[in-house]
Each structure stands twice: as structure tokens, then as C-alpha cells.
Amino acid sequence: MSDFDGGRGRSGGRDKDKDKGKDEKGGRRTFFRRRRVCKFCVEKIDYISYKDVKLLAPFIPERGKIQPRRISGVCALHQRALQNAIKRARQIALVPYTTD
Amino acid sequence: MSTTRQYELIYLTQPDASEEALGELHKQVLAVVDRFSGTIERTENWGRRKLAYEIGHQREATYVLEVINGPGAMTAELDRRLRVFDSVIRHLIVRVDEDLASADRSKTKRKENMAKRRVRRGLPPEPTDAELHRRREESDDFDGIGDGPYRGGGGER
Numbered sequence: 001m002s003d004f005d006g007g008r009g010r011s012g013g014r015d016k017d018k019d020k021g022k023d024e025k026g027g028r029r030t031f032f033r034r035r036r037v038c039k040f041c042v043e044k045i046d047y048i049s050y051k052d053v054k055l056l057a058p059f060i061p062e063r064g065k066i067q068p069r070r071i072s073g074v075c076a077l078h079q080r081a082l083q084n085a086i087k088r089a090r091q092i093a094l095v096p097y098t099t100d
Numbered sequence: 101m102s103t104t105r106q107y108e109l110i111y112l113t114q115p116d117a118s119e120e121a122l123g124e125l126h127k128q129v130l131a132v133v134d135r136f137s138g139t140i141e142r143t144e145n146w147g148r149r150k151l152a153y154e155i156g157h158q159r160e161a162t163y164v165l166e167v168i169n170g171p172g173a174m175t176a177e178l179d180r181r182l183r184v185f186d187s188v189i190r191h192l193i194v195r196v197d198e199d200l201a202s203a204d205r206s207k208t209k210r211k212e213n214m215a216k217r218r219v220r221r222g223l224p225p226e227p228t229d230a231e232l233h234r235r236r237e238e239s240d241d242f243d244g245i246g247d248g249p250y251r252g253g254g255g256e257r
Contacts, residue, residue, distance in 0.1 A: 044210065046203035050194070051110075051165070092110050092192050093151040093161070 040078040048081045050088035056095060060086065064096040102171035104138070106197035109168055111182055112161040112190040115148055121187055122164065128185075129166060132177050138170020155189050167196075 039058075040048065048055065059067045059074070059082055066086050069079040089095040109129070113122065126143065133140055146163035155161070168174070175193045182191045215225035227235075 044207075046206050047199055088192065088194060090152070092112060092163075092190055093153055093155060094149075096152040 036073040038073060038075040038078055040082070041075055045078075048078065048085045050085040050092075051094070052085075053089065053094050056082070056086055056089055060095055062099065064098045102173065104169050105172060105195055106141070106200070107168045107170065107175055108194045108196050109166045109178060110192045110194075111164055111188050112151075112155070113164070113187045114189060115158060115160040115162060117162055117187055122162065125185065125187065126164070126166075128181065129168075129178065132181055133168055133170055133174060136170050136174035136177070138168055138174050141167040141169055143167075158189060161189060 039045075045055070050056075059072055061067055066083055069076070072079075074082060086095060090097050111125070113125065122145070130140060144165040146165065148160050149163050150160055151158065175195075178193060179191075182188050218225055218227075
């Protein structure tokens with residue numbers, strides 16, 4: 001599982017057709033339709049700013065937790081930067097710690 | 101001799117803070133920055149924004165961003181000063197020069213690599229306008245930076 005994630009994070013998964021093919025051949029994970037691409041790699045965003053709430057918002061589900069990258073498909077490098085940005089944004093109340 | 105670094109200072113003030121009060125705060129910040137012979141590169145007033153959570157029974161606050169060049173000792177002093185003001189309900193100082201520089205580096209590197217690849221394929225180093233246009237037409241799921249297909253990515257699990 002972790003091997004799989006590592007391989008797909010940054011370089012792999014650029015092409016959604018390719019992804020689909022792999023899923024069908026493997027015969028598992030077919031229920032999991034999410035395209036596994038890193039948004040920041042695809043859109044070539046180098047600096048993840050904590051001020052940009054619009055950029056961070058998709059990675060903060062309703063509960064307010066940071067979305068794990070196994071779900072969002074973000075690569076390790078960018079997940080780390082994203083995590084920093086979200087934590088900073090939380091400090092100045094741009095983004096919630098929790099919601100209930 | 102201290103090295104100059106770039107910092108971003110964001111502070112949140114009471115939502116009912118007047119223009120003069122904000123001006124006074126700015127002056128205070130400027131005074132500290134001056135003392136450490138730093139400079140304020142720009143100041144942005146974001147105006148009143150809703151807070152993501154309540155701070156001291158406030159639901160809104162006025163956000164002010166200052167981009168400052170100065171030595172590290174300056175941040176400690178700013179931090180100390182801002183903590184004293186009652187009108188400042190939250191503040192954050194972040195060093196940005198390294199992150200911005202590394203973002204810049206990777207950007208230029210990517211550009212160079214692209215130019216190299218293109219030259220190897222016998223193309224002009226920069227994509228022509230016609231090419232860019234065609235690429236936009238062809239891509240079906242991505243129409244520009246920022247407005248990608250990821251809006252509300254949290255929900256569509």
C-alpha cells in the first residue's frame with residue numbers, strides 16, 4: 001500500500017486513462033475512482049501560501065482536519081508544504097481547527 | 101552585522117477598529133522596523149473578514165498584512181510589541197524569503213528543462229502562442245490555473 005502510494009505520488013498518475021487501465025487489470029481498487037494526481041505538481045504551484053484560502057480549502061474536509069494524501073493524492077513533498085500552510089492559516093483564523 | 105531577511109507579518113485587530121487606530125498600529129510597527137533599520141516593502145489591508153473560529157467572542161476581524169525586510173532580532177521585538185496591544189487579537193510573523201527563493205529556483209529550473217527538451221526535439225525553446233492555444237482547446241479537464249477540477253475536492257470522495 002505504501003509502495004503504491006509512493007510510486008504514484010509525483011511522477012505517476014499523470015494520465016487518467018492510464019490509471020483506469022491499471023485498476024481494471026489489478027481487479028481491485030476499482031471502487032476507488034479518484035484520480036490520483038498531485039494538484040500542485042499538475043498545476044505547477046511552487047509556493048503554497050498560507051494566505052490563499054481558496055487553494056487550501058479543497059484539502060480541508062468538513063470536519064476541519066487536514067485531508068490525508070492517500071485520499072487527496074497529493075505528493076509527499078507538497079503534502080508537507082500544504083500541512084505547514086494549513087497550520088499557519090489556522091493560527092490566524094483563516095481556516096478552522098475543528099468544526100462541530 | 102545582521103543579515104536582512106524577508107518576513108510577512110499579519111495581524112488581526114478588533115473589527116470595530118477605526119482608520120486612525122489602524123494607522124497608529126502601522127506607525128508603531130514602522131517605528132520598530134525603523135529601529136532595526138529594516139524596510140516595509142508593502143502593506144495590504146484585507147479589511148473585515150469572517151474568522152474561521154471565534155477569538156475572544158469576536159466573529160470578525162480586520163486583517164492587515166505587512167511585508168517587511170529586516171533582521172531576525174526585529175521579529176522578536178515586533179512579537180513582543182504586538183502582544184501588548186489590546187486591539188491586536190492575533191498576529192503571525194512568517195519568514196518567507198527562503199520559501200519564495202526556492203519556489204523561484206524550481207520555476208526557473210523547470211523552464212530551463214523545458215527549453216532544453218524542446219530544443220532537443222527541434223522546436224523553439226518557448227512554446228508558441230498557437231501551441232498554447234491548441235493545448236488549451238485539447239485539455240478537457242483542466243482549463244487554467246486555479247480553477248481546476250478540484251473545487252470541493254473534499255466532498256467528492
